[in-house]
Amino acid sequence: MVDIKTRLPTPEPFISPETRPFWTAAKQGRLDLPFCKSCNHPIWYPKAFCGACGSLDVEWRQVSGEGKIYSYTQVHRGEGPYRDVENYVLALVDIDEGARVLTNIVDADPASLTIGQRVRVVFHEAGDAAALPRFVPAK
Amino acid sequence: MSIRGKAHIAGVYEHPARDLPDHSVQQIHAECAIGALADAGLSVRDVDGFFSTGQLGFGGVSLTEYLGLNPSYIDGTFTGGSSYLAHVGHAAAAIAAGKCRVALITQGAKVRGVIRGAKHTADTPEFPFETVYGETNAGIYALAARRHMHEFGTTAEQLAAVKVAASEYAQFNPHALLRKRVTVEDVVNSPMIADPLHRLDCCVVTDGGGAIVVVSPEIARSLNRPLVSVLGHAEAIKHSGLGPNDLTSTGATASAPRALAEAGVALSDIDYASIYDSFTITVIMTLEDLGFCKKGQGGAFVASGALGLDGVIPVNTDGGGLCNNHPGYQGGLVKIVEAVRQLRGEATPQTQVRDCKLAIAHGTGGGMLRQASVSLVLGRSDA
Known part of the structure; x- marks a missing residue:
């Protein structure tokens, strides 16, 4: 199997005080999402506002890090930090708690992937303050 | 209230070039503006509403100065590739409300041969959670x-x-x-x-652009062009x-x-x-x-x-x-x-x-x- 993990870039994300808890948790090996304390809505992308009910009252909660593939593609023409990567898998994953997140599927033969396939989160360090949540096929 | 029949497209222009290495973006806007106004039988002096994506310089203001416009109405709506369709609707609404009578919409772009780099993530809230994944x-x-x-x-x-x-x-x-x-x-x-x-x-992927002139029914009737109504x-x-x-x-x-x-x-x-x-x-x-x-x-x-x-x-x-x-x-x-x-x-x-x-x-x-x-x-x- 190709060791995709070692050749995927890990660009440092832009971190603001609003989103720092997400990246800090990822660095510590947790997938934390904001949830609305008023309506319990899982918020994605991470932000300090619930678009579902208009509340500013949100809290960070750890989620399972498990989910399934909504869609995926093998990209052959990357841009920016991915420009020199021969190819990589970009995917949308529906995590079990209800958010649909853009990510990469790693450590998997792209030809073996299917929509609906179960996946689980892994973390790739990106600079001193963050790690990127990516996903691998669940065993 | 509806915009049906309240405004007409009197002039259009599509820049014929697809690769403009020696043009500035503002020059492309200007050539397109003149092209669409000429198609309508109007001049820059007639323009009193200006619509663009506001991506060049200081919003739409830089282009009004470059083109010598003195608009009573300006709109810099940016919704990506659909921006210009929004501009026509907004221009028709502004004309229907009496805010302007000759609305000019322009586009100019130069992207050929430009290698797309990392997107600027600091000012776009969703980008930090997307661009890092390629x-x-x-x-x-x-x-x-x-x-x-x-x-x-x-x-x-x-x-x-x-x-x-x-x-x-x-x-x-x-x-x-x-x-x-x-x-x-x-x-x-x-x-x-x-x-x-x-x-x-x-x-x-091309350089170039175009322009559209939207006018009030009174102006439209004074022009010798086949009229297209914004319905x-x-x-x-x-x-x-x-x-x-x-x-x-x-x-x-x-x-x-x-x-x-x-x-x-x-x-x-x-x-x-x-x-x-x-x-x-x-x-x-x-x-x-x-x-x-x-x-x-x-x-x-x-x-x-x-x-x-x-x-x-x-x-x-x-x-x-x-x-x-x-x-x-x-x-x-x-x-x-x-x-x-x-x-x-x-x-x-x-x-x-x-x-x-x-x-x-x-x-x-x-x-x-x-x-x-x-x-x-x-x-x-x-x-």
């Missing part, structure tokens, strides 16, 4: 295409049929970047960009702010019925459609969402030859973004220009729709994770 326009639309295939059985060959139809038209457009006719086999055998999208499933306009934004966003439909499901209702016409009355074609899948989904075929049937619809001159609905008779022109990754303005050509009977003769009275132009700005859909219904003065 998100690209083609990659996002590929996610949509694969999901559409999964849900509806759409095939790569059906996607390719959209490009084939565009190339059949583009062969007659002397300004089209790609004039060579292609086959389904050519498309599916072209290099993979982001599977299932091949290179020929993707729009062209209906509607916008819809689709995103994940309320929960997961599906990737198999577009905002056209919401914008098209409202635009048609404002125009007071049925979809079956439409003679010609300009449909945003960033990728082949964009056209298939939009045709479904506009209502030209049932959801999920877009693949079979396009493969049946529906987009041809003798088909159910002629689409993108200039060759579209897939073959003709897609300046600065924003194809919305050119979509309007071709609809106006059709309604005036000024399309390339081989691609002119017979007795074209009503047209819809639809833009999809942004991508599939979030998008701004704009539908515009235009009609000949006797429609």
Whole structure:
């Protein structure tokens, strides 16, 4: 199997005080999402506002890090930090708690992937303050 | 209140060049402005409303100075490639409200040979959670295409049929970047960009732009040009702010019925459609969402030859973004220009729709994770 993990870039994300808890948790090996304390809505992308009910009252909660593939593609023409990567898998994953997140599927033969396939989160360090949540096929 | 019949498109211009290495972006705006105003029989002195995406310099203000305009109304709406369709609707509303009488909309872009680098993530709240994964326009639309295939059985060959139809038209457009006719086999055998999208499933990348002049009925009557009426306009934004966003439909499901209702016409009355074609899948989904075929049937619809001159609905008779022109990754303005050509009977003769009275132009700005859909219904003065 190709060791995709070692050749995927890990660009440092832009971190603001609003989103720092997400990246800090990822660095510590947790997938934390904001949830609305008023309506319990899982918020994605991470932000300090619930678009579902208009509340500013949100809290960070750890989620399972498990989910399934909504869609995926093998990209052959990357841009920016991915420009020199021969190819990589970009995917949308529906995590079990209800958010649909853009990510990469790693450590998997792209030809073996299917929509609906179960996946689980892994973390790739990106600079001193963050790690990127990516996903691998669940065993 | 409705904008129906309250404003007319009096002038249009599509810059004939596709590669402008020695032009500045503002020069392209200026050439397009003069082109559209000349088409209308007006001059820059007549302009009292100015519409642009505001991407150049200090919003739209820099261009008003460059062009020597003194507008009483300015709009810098930016919704990606659909911006210019929004501008026409906004201009019609401003004219109907008496805020201006001659609205100028301009586009100018230079992107050929520019290597796309890292996106600026600090000022866009969603980017930090997307660009780090190598998100690209083609990659996002590929996610949509694969999901559409999964849900509806759409095939790569059906996607390719959209490009084939565009190339059949583009062969007659002397300004089209790609004039060579292609086959389904050519498309599916072209290099993979982001599977299932091949290179020929993707729009062209061009310099250039265009301009549109929207005027009040009083001004319109004073001009010696065939008039095109703005009959209906509607916008819809689709995103994940309320929960997961599906990737198999577009905002056209919401914008098209409202635009048609404002125009007071049925979809079956439409003679010609300009449909945003960033990728082949964009056209298939939009045709479904506009209502030209049932959801999920877009693949079979396009493969049946529906987009041809003798088909159910002629689409993108200039060759579209897939073959003709897609300046600065924003194809919305050119979509309007071709609809106006059709309604005036000024399309390339081989691609002119017979007795074209009503047209819809639809833009999809942004991508599939979030998008701004704009539908515009235009009609000949006797429609």
